[in-house]
Amino acid sequence: MEKIQEHPEKDARSRQTRLRYGLLAALAALGAGLVASLVTITIMGFLRLFAGIPTPVELFGDRVLKLLSADTFVRMLVTFGHDSKLGPLSLALWGMLALGTVLGLLYALLVRLRLPVQSWQPEKREWLTAAALSLVMILLAVILFWDELRQNFLGLPIDQARFATILGLILQFCAYGFILCLAYRMLIPHHYTEESGSSVQSQRRRQLLQRAGVAVVGLGAGVAGLQLGNEYKQRYTSYDGTQAHPHNEITSPITPNDEHYVVTQNPIDPTPNLDVWRLEVTGLVGKTGTYTYEQLKQLPSTSRAITLECIANGPGSGLMSTAIWHGVTLKTLLAHHGEAQNTAKYVSFSSVDGYTVSLPLQEVLEADALLAWQMNGSDLPLRHGYPLRVLIPGRYGEENPKWLTRVDLVDHFIGGLYSDQGWYNGQLHTMSRIDHPRSARKFGGPIEVGGIAFAGYRGIQKVEVSTDAGTTWNTATLTSPLSPDTWVFWNWTWQPAQAGDYTLVVRATDGTGEQQTSHRQGTVPNGATGYHEVKVTLQ
Known part of the structure; x- marks a missing residue:
């Protein structure tokens, strides 16, 4: 009878032990997930600011924006007000941090370590689990954001930009898996024994130092992430939506560059580097080709005054301006490539920031579209599309893309941000x-x-x-x-x-x-x- 009475006590102690270790494992998993996420975000910010590689948060935002209707998109802008771009991005970033933290729990459930562990080094199974988790995240990102991967804010051509973005995703998510695996092993309870060759006290001190190291890495990554975030905010395109108003009720025939109206989709506009930027002419043309900036400027060029008007320009508003633009006409450019093939029905313009516009080729040629590298006698200002932008008379400004990198002749319409949202896609109104x-x-x-x-x-x-x-x-x-x-x-x-x-x-x-x-x-x-x-x- 006494043995039977002892079993409930042993079972209770066993349950308490399992519960305690389960709780410690969950806390260690969340801590490891948080640290891994902070390190990933820091790498993400560094690649964005100094290599022009878009962050997963921006890729997610670009993907979601295309799924919104124009009404929903505008309501969102109104809701966030002056924070209409950084606000949603900040929420998405916090969401990424939370998801990365919670994924630590999934990792712990998958590896199912028996606690306390004896070894200080992760086992093969742990590394493989972390690698599999990283691989799944990479594949999901590539599949979901394939159309968005083509952007690079330093101006890499589309195929190279996509490759660079994928490499960035691999680096970020592999870093996440590596830190998660290592940090979890350092944070979970260890079994201390004299048989290991060192004293129990020494082993306890070692784990304390390891846990402190994990905390320091997390804190350092958090501080670095905040600094990169501040740098991101300092580069923010606060000039978005700038209007050109009459001076003393008089409008100048030519709008100065610094007063020309500006609208941009980007929280931070691209800063193309001419060492890597190229203009590609591809698709249904006689022969494809690629130009450097200097090669492009050797083509026959012309100057023309063209007025741009934003689709958001209401009666009496100032979202319109006129400048004298200088560059090569699309007709001239295509003539150097053997003209358009008979099956070419649309021309698709792609920008280094992933922006895409597709328009009927015949209409664009009749409008005598211009690919401009100068504005009012000076190189294109960065906010107006340096080093090259498109001017299509008769179309709203949203269909005159900036930071151009590819001209592609195709036989079908290709969607873009504004067309996917359902904005008007026709001749501007009188x-x-x-x-x-x-x-x-x-x-x-x-x-x-x-x-x-x-x-x-x-x-x-x-x-x-x-x-x-x-x-x-x-x-x-x-x-x-x-x-x-x-x-x-x-x-x-x-x-x-x-x-x-x-x-x-x-x-x-x-x-x-x-x-x-x-x-x-x-x-x-x-x-x-x-x-x-x-x-x-x-x-």
Whole structure:
């Protein structure tokens, strides 16, 4: 009877021991996962900032953005406000850190070590498990992000960029598996015995030092990660969405480079290195080819004034500008490659940041698209697409990609960020804007009313102005544009009969005779339409 009574006590002690070791193993697994994740994030940040290799977090973000609708995308931008890019990336980074930490538990379950362990070195099974875990993560990343792997922010050509990004993923995830395996073995309880050739006290001191080493590595990686994060923030493209507004209610025919409107998809814009950057001409052409920057500039080139307008430009807004661009036309470039093959229906433009635009080839050729390396007499500024960008008259700015690296002629449409989200993919809408007056005026004498109108290469045939909210209209005088692809300036002399409040309205008719629509719609997803109105008080 006494032996039977002793069993419950032994079983209870055994359960307590298993529970204690299970808890210690879980804590060690989470600690190892956290340290491995911090080291991985540090490597990830270093490769991004100094080798131009996109982080898994950015690859994930690029992949997810393509799956969103335009409405959802804009709502997300509004929700995060000024933090619309860094905010989601930060959340994804925290998510990656949490996932990497929790994966430590999966690793512990897979290796199923009997605690306490005797050896200080991981066994073969542990290394193989860590290697398998790393391999699975690498394969998942390559499969899920295959289209996104082509980007490199130093400007590597697409195939080389994809190879470099894959190498980066291998380095990051192998480092994760290595640190996870080593750190877990150091953190779990060890069996201390005199038979090992050293005293129990010495063995305890050794494990204490090992655990301290794991903690130091984790702390060091965390500090380095914070420093890299601060460097990332300092390079942040805070100028995204910059508008070009009239000065003293007057718009300059040519917008200075530092005032030209800017929109970018990137938290940090590319910084292409001419030593590695190349322009590739490939696909359905007579012969493919590759150019260095200097070779490209040897091609016959031309200068042309072209106006760019963002699809998010609403009535009266300043997301549009005009510059004189210099480069080689697409027609000339293709002529040097034996022209397009008969089966070529689309031209796909790819940028070093992974941005892709696909448009009907015939339309792009008729618009006389320009591949420009200069802007207003200077090398392209970095934010405007250095070393090369595309200008396609008649299309919104989003379809005039920057940081160009490949021209590919294909027989089918190729999706990209904006097209996948469902944004408008057609000729820009006719617009007109009142630049002056926009404020109160003293009554008495004539008032000069003026502004701009734009319809891409369709041109502007007529501009009309109303001072009574559109009840009656007056024809304005047009100034000859700098080129068929720029905005047109208009003016009209107003002789008000009395003081009071007035609503000025403008509308334009394009070169084909089609009048600007009065229908008001927002910018998402088809581009804004409607007349621009200005309320003016004459005192």
